[in-house]
Amino acid sequence: MYVCICHAVTDREIRACIDDGGGSMRDLRKQLGVGTQCGKCACHVRAILKEEKSAALLAHGSLSA
Numbered sequence: 001m002y003v004c005i006c007h008a009v010t011d012r013e014i015r016a017c018i019d020d021g022g023g024s025m026r027d028l029r030k031q032l033g034v035g036t037q038c039g040k041c042a043c044h045v046r047a048i049l050k051e052e053k054s055a056a057l058l059a060h061g062s063l064s065a
């Protein structure tokens with residue numbers, strides 16, 4: 001699904017970028033351009049970033065103790 005209409009960026013591309021080490025909004029802005037034009041996608045991008053970080057924490061068992 002398209003998250004950033006201005007730059008035609010999908011949630012998959014955002015998740016792939018996070019997996020490749022894009023761990024902050026600054027990284028995602030720089031690499032994909034999200035949030036750099038109208039800014040309407042920023043909230044959704046932040047939500048995806050938070051979701052991915054939580055999933056990574058759970059996958060590594062850090063929250064299971």
Ligand code: FES
Pocket residue numbers: 003004005006007033034035036037038039040041042
């Ligand atoms: S929708 Fe992402 S900058 Fe406009």
